[in-house]
Ligand SMILES: [Fe+2]
């Protein structure tokens with residue numbers, strides 16, 4: 001701060017407040033730093049929580065900033081309104097990630113937007129000011145969800161901050177141009193800092209930095225997205241759904257989604273950790289059990305919602321599979337410590353508890369397909385007499401052991417996938433894209449539910 005500015009600020013403070021505390025604060029100036037060089041906006045925006053009447057926009061900043069989004073229906077933003085970061089009362093100034101929650105949108109409607117931020121100097125109390133402003137010169141666009149929207153999604157999973165497979169997935173998505181992408185968990189590994197999370201979601205080390213600026217994302221966390229101190233509050237980078245989108249009962253269910261998109265209803269669930277809360281290595285720091293039960297009540301209500309109930313196709317997404325017929329695969333309910341010699345791992349390869357809680361509801365609703373992840377091996381489980389829904393397990397980040405043919409024969413599902421869902425001739429068509437061979441691995445067709 002320049003001396004001249006300080007005097008002006010002090011005089012204003014004295015005149016405005018006259019309080020002893022404030023006078024004291026004003027009388028003890030610290031010499032603040034000059035504005036840092038370099039840009040304030042340091043990432044492209046990411047569209048989070050695709051929905052019919054709202055959207056989240058997140059972007060990274062280099063120093064303390066009061067961010068905003070200008071949004072309107074006109075391509076030149078001549079009708080734009082300005083939405084500040086955070087909710088009511090005070091804005092959510094931050095020195096790393098700006099999160100803007102935009103509500104009051106129309107379903108299946110194209111919007112244009114631009115991001116911007118004021119660089120803020122804050123020295124305590126009323127000693128705060130704007131040092132400058134930056135706006136991204138680029139105007140982006142996106143379309144909200146809705147029954148009249150384009151029924152077309154893509155799924156990625158188990159990206160684990162591995163940039164080669166992630167980059168391939170993003171290029172495939174750019175080619176397919178879906179209405180939305182479901183990121184089906186294990187985006188992270190173990191993240192201890194917000195910077196690590198920013199690198200994964202907002203500044204990934206791939207060519208297409210604006211990968212989520214026009215393609216909206218939904219997120220079903222995986223077990224790795226709960227790991228590390230920073231991931232205990234992943235919502236600082238990957239924001240929660242808007243509060244008005246959930247009941248007070250579901251206040252803490254910030255990620256579950258039930259979105260109507262064309263003839264499809266898309267349901268997002270969180271299978272949580274792959275070990276029991278009682279496992280001693282968790283030191284009592286996890287509460288996956290009650291979280292899964294709370295989601296059961298949410299799911300029951302979501303499936304009954306008019307726009308969800310009337311969709312011809314119901315597709316659910318969650319990270320850990322809800323079915324597995326391999327007798328060596330740990331079902332995730334071996335109390336207290338997930339260990340039993342009959343199973344090949346001491347963590348869950350599938351989630352029997354979640355299946356018992358959620359599958360009856362999905363089955364009753366006529367769900368055709370559950371898309372899962374976690375095992376790092378692509379697999380398709382066809383419906384049976386006892387299970388009316390099909391399951392697809394998405395592939396992992398491994399690129400087939402450096403392409404060795406013998407290894408691929410050993411692990412036929414070991415390749416990253418993009419799972420595409422779309423409506424063709426009034427049927428739900430699923431295409432599984434193999435990112436190693438850049439071919440369509442499998443194609444499945446589903447009939448409308450009753
Ligand atoms: Fe994984």
Ligand SMILES: [Fe+2]
Pocket residue numbers: 186222223224319373374375
């Ligand atoms: Fe996983």
